[in-house]
Amino acid sequence: MKIIPTNLPDVLLLEPKCYKDDRGFFLVSYQTDFFQKELNLNISFVQDNHSRSCKNVLRGLHFQTQHPQGKLVRVVSGEVYDVAVDIRENSRTFGQWFGTYLSAKNQRMLWVPPGFAHGFLVTSEYADFLYKVTDIYSPKHEQTIHWSDPEIGIEWPLNNEELIISEKDSQGMNLSDL
Template identity: 65%
Template sequence: MKIKPTQIPDVLIVEPTVFGDSRGFFFESYNHRMFQEMTGQTVTFVQDNHSRSELNVLRGLHYQIRQPQGKLVRVVFGEVFDVAVDIRRASPTFGHWTGTYLSAENKRQLWVPPGFAHGFLVTSEAAEFLYKTTDYYAPEHERCIRWDDPDFDIRWPLNGRPQLSAKDEKGVSFKRAEVFA
């Protein structure tokens, strides 16, 4: 496993060691001890989630204001452009975002720590997205910031308007959002 920093030091790209031959491939998608040693993060994952979305579906920018979730995310089919936005007021990177492509082909994962809003855009015909979380889903604490908030100026690789859920259509501006202290 290799760990690569992003423009925001707390958000990390995790690249597994992949063993492949004419039969296919094998890799360890998660190893608790190795993750802790290589990232310096002591985390316990309590929930695994799996979603499937079609081309041009954009999910996010989501977070939980209480019971904040750290997420280790990856794609097992297709490709997405994945984004993490620092919404920790005391952070030197408050309001900054970082993005990377995750795909079944590159097998990369992204570590998004608690205190970040997270979203992704499907850039292939379809994508299946898996993520481990450090706390349980708590819909009463879930919040959504607009994907197109001008304060972030996220450069989504879009052709036209994305497909959004009703919840994401109602996302609030960053200026009005609840953030972490």
């Protein structure tokens, strides 16, 4: 697996080796030994999630105040613009963000450690988004940072199309309110 560093040292873009032939392809999306030995991450995943969203759906930026989740995210159909924001108060990269396209075509994955807010925008007609998480989902501890918080300044790839955002996400707070 190829490791692609990002501007946030703990956020990693991963590109699995893909074996293709006339029948299709095969790739390994997760292997414990690789995460432990190559990435020095001793993590356990407790749940796998699958969401499907249509074009222009923006989800996030989500995080949990208790039971913070590390996420290994990937797209198996379609394309999204995926974003991680460092919300660790004592981090030298606090408030900084990283964004990248994840798609079925590029087969890349993003490791988003605990202590980061996460969100994505669907840029294809629809996208199937898979993610492994390191802790349970705890609705009462989930919080949302507003996707357009000017303090963070995420450069979403918007084409003057109307976004589809849940009421909860549209009422997210600014980073300065944390």
